[in-house]
Amino acid sequence: MSTQKEELEIAEGGVDYDALEDRLGDTAIDRESHVNAEGFVVRPDEVQDALFALRDDAGFDHLSLVTAQEYEDRYESIYHLKKFDDPTQEVSVVVPTTKDDPVSQSAEPVYRTADWHEREAYDLVGIDYDDHPDLRRILLPETWKGHPLGKDYDQNKPQVVSFKQHANPLKQDHKDAESDTMFVNIGPHHPATHGVLHLETTLDGETVADVEPDIGYLHRCEEQMAQQGTYRHQIMPYPDRWDYSSAGLLNEWAYARAAEDLADLDVPEYAQVIRTMGAELCRIAGHMLAVGTFALDVYGDFTAIFMYAMRDREKVQAVLEDLTGQRMMFNYFRLGGVAWDLPEPREEFFGKTRDFLDDLPEALEEYHDLLTGNEIFQSRCIDTGILEPEVAKQYSATGPVARGSGIDYDLRRDDPYGYYDELDWDVITEDGCDNYSRVLVRMQEVEQSAKVIEQCVDLLEDWPEEERDIQSNVPRTLKPDPDTEIYRSVEAAKGELGIYIRSDGTDEPARFKIRSPCFHNLSVLPEMANGEYIADMIASLGSLDIILGEVDR
Amino acid sequence: MSSDNPRESIVGSKAPQNKTRESRMGEGVDNRFNSRLREAFGSTPFILTKFDKFMNWVRGSSMFMLQFGIACCSIEMMHTYAVKHDLDRFGSGVPRASPRQADVMIVPGTIVSKFAPRMKRVYDQMPEPKFVVGMGSCTVSGGPFQEGYNVIKGAEEVIPVDIHVPGCPPRPEALVYGVAKLQERVANGESAPVTVKPYELERFADLDQDEIVDELAKEIDEETLVMRYNWTDSP
Structure with missing residues (x-):
């Protein structure tokens, strides 16, 4: 195993895609050629296996991008992988899913960055990711209907967007002996957020207990x-x-x-x-x-x-x-x-x-x-x-x-x-x-x-x-x-x-x-x-x- | 020039002004209380004008802007406030971070569906009288993003706008001109009519029942404020 790993990692003068295909074995059901790199087609329930193999055995430690798109007959998520040591070495993992049941395994356990990417793919294209820690809309308002980059989206349909005022955090927390945290909204209109960013911050005294960026206030398509x-x-x-x-x-x-x-x-x-x-x-x-x-x-x-x-x-x-x-x-x-x-x-x-x-x-x-x-x-x-x-x-x-x-x-x-x-x-x-x-x-x-x-x-x-x-x-x-x-x-x-x-x-x-x-x-x-x-x-x-x-x- | 003493041009004025000065301010008054403006009024200590006119002049001459950045235009807006263009020369260069302290809102950028209710609320929080300068093509019509599924087709769909400054983005000079025009209008007591029926923040329960409202009824509380976008009605 270790010799194979070294072979895959060294790969002087470009990636040895045949060796990678051997390593992936049955996980790769097909192979596509993109202009920048080869892509291995993977079944939607084996995404993590394939990505773990590529990350741990072949050194692809940089998930550069997740692209989601809809074809006439299928949905597709593409994971574009690179290496931090040599970004010219690239490989893609292509995950097609059916139209009726667009569920694909999440890559979040392999690469943390897949979290936001898959939320975006869900939001704009409408692919569901199994095993994702927190799959909800990221760019569009929570009450949005439809997935705008999908094929059957009707742009003229009316939309309703809620303006949720957060309950006064003092009411709950400061009178309750159990809890001593306080919720603070920073933004979306705030001088320190460099534009229209909303930080949902939970404070414990002066310390940040949890902060969650809420983006999408400038999502202009x-x-x-x-x-x-x-x-x-x-x-x-x-x-x-x-x-x-x-x-x-x-x-x-x-x-x-x-x-x-x-x-x-x-x-x-x-x-x-x-x-x-x-x-x-x-x-x-x-x-x-x-x-x-x-x-x-x-x-x-x-x-x-x-x-x-x-x-x-x-x-x-x-x-x-x-x-x-x-x-x-x-x-x-x-x-x-x-x-x-x-x-x-x-x-x-x-x-x-x-x-x-x-x-x-x-x-x-x-x-x-x-x-x-x-x-x-x-x-x-x-x-x-x-x-x-x-x-x-x-x-x-x-x-x-x-x-x-x-x-x-x-x-x-x-x-x-x-x-x-x-x-x-x-x-x-x-x-x-x-x-x-x-x-x-x-x-x-x-x-x-x-x-x-x-x-x-x-x-x-x-x-x-x-x-x-x-x-x-x-x-x-x-x-x-x-x-x-x-x-x-x-x-x-x-x-x-x-x-x-x-x-x-x-x-x-x-x-x-x-x-x-x-x-x-x-x-x-x-x-x-x-x-x-x-x-x-x-x-x-x-x-x-x-x-x-x-x-x- | 030492700052210990006022400028020569103010205190060193000669008779006959000196004589009128003494008669109107009394003897022994500190030189520093004189000014060019005071000299201009001459011997009479009274001016006669309409109160409204005076108020409008004051309003136009001292404007507090809301420190409000949305998109690309906010970069040019920062340049307008900063060295070289220095909007403060026109009595309107103090950006306030809180809407409660601001008179003028410059809307610098594209407004999208998620942000419009927030912008409406920020506008509502500003004290009267308040004025709006729409900066850039996005606030005129949605600009280059007009066809986007998520883009509000102009700031006027959400709040009334007094001055539109076109450009993508407008140069700082254009924004300065826009602000100066606004000051002129304010000083003349003019304001802009609202040309489109704006999107309003309203209770969810007050929306007309239709397919989408039924669908959302499970998710949104009746009391929650919502904004409903009828895209086909947009100009």
Whole structure:
């Protein structure tokens, strides 16, 4: 057994799918080919067996996404698995269920993160998961009727949504000798929740006994919108609105990468350099917002750091506006390239970008003086909100949250795309596992992004004029072959942002599923906050840097 | 300039103002109580205006905004409050975290079915007189998400809106213009008519009986407040 395990784990130069099939034995009843990986078809009552085997014997420790969808004749859940050590090694587990009895075994005992994913699949598509700890709606209101991404959903049917006021917790609890806890609603309208998030918190004195994030207050049907748009032009505006912290280009890249690999399109090298530069500018803007609002959470006022962060964001946004024409919703990437070349006069644009980069070290010094070097800040953040790496992996946390727990995982390096593998930069990790580490990771990533941008500007400045191709040849109407399936992800500001697309031969995707990093990062909050002070929970929530548009999609 | 003493332009004004100042404020009054505005009124210590007009001017000149972030627009709204655009220059840059202290609600983003009842409640909690600025296309019509199964087609379906600022998202300059327009309207005593019949929060027992209400009767208590969405009636 152990030799077989080693064989499966090493698998240099790609996954040995035949060996995996042997290991799964009778559990795998069929095998499908997706563009990104092979998929093993598993009976709905053997899901856990298959996933345990893949996790424990083959090292697939990262459940990246669960996609649920409805076909004409069946429901299907797809578990997209990866390895934290090497995300290019992927495998999918495909679980079909019948129309009459859509019950499938839950993957929650294998991967904790499947909890929220399966609730979403139940909510939007209508698949039941057996053995799930708490299967109820997650994005839509509890009183909703029907499953909107199912085939027979009638969108015009009226809906009734209840406004349940929670009973006064003092009435029950404080007069009852048995109980000494208190229930507090934080949000959905609350300055510390970074948007419309609702935390159902149970307090024992000042300590958090239990916290449960209640999401869906910004569920604006992003997947439905993408499924109604054509590949070529109509989908690209929407990614900007997932993670709206001016990180739009990073999101556009997630869609561009998936669709380009699906339709087999090339991107000219010059466009890749522009994309890389734009994406890193967006990352700086996103991290600045994260640091500024985190300071707002910890110090609780619109004071210096927040204003400084806004000042620096204004500078980034000015550069991005010159490049793309918009401050926030860029819509700049096109399949096979970008919308237009750098603005003329080019020297002015390069000068402006360089000015911004030159001022950045001084600005970061300021942040370090005011923030990370501040004693009050340190006592609020060091050793609070501990997230152990093993827990982070169980919840598939990625991005700065995972890297703040010492998980060396960055898709820009591990699954290279764009121009990143030609450039000189480092992946930042910190071992503190606390709120402080996550802030440090973000601030150092800003430095690394600046390094990447500088190299891109150098490259673009010297690029010969006759080779400035911004767009490859792309058919006017894209119609990928029917039943092609792909799952591709990129490193967005908050972590691994993935897109699953299934084509049905038309010019619109049959299923478009978004893997949102914030969704996973938010799901670890109870692990970080339970048993801690309520003030530390607010700091932890801030350090997770969630954007509700991306959590709820 | 030292802050110990008032500016030269205020205290250093020359006769004939000095003479009128003394006559209207009396001798020996501290220089700091003089001001440009006071100078403008001249020798008379009285102004004559309608009380309502004065109140409206006051209302428009000092607005407390509700600190209220929903979606993408809230990022641009933060930029409007912060350095560079600095909404406070127009007497309306103090975000209050509690609706009980706020006069103006900027609705910055898409409203979905789960959030609309909460937003209605937050609006109800604001003291009168209260005003609403709808920021972004989503609050005008649902914007890019209008066809979504879960999206309210505009803020006006839930609460009355005084000023619509279109854009996706509007630039901070546009929001500043919208707020300035609102101040102008308030100062003139104008308010916007409600153009659509809004969705209301009502007792579940008060809903008209139909298929969906029967179905939900087991789940929802009669006294619970609910909001019913008739999607086909949306504009």
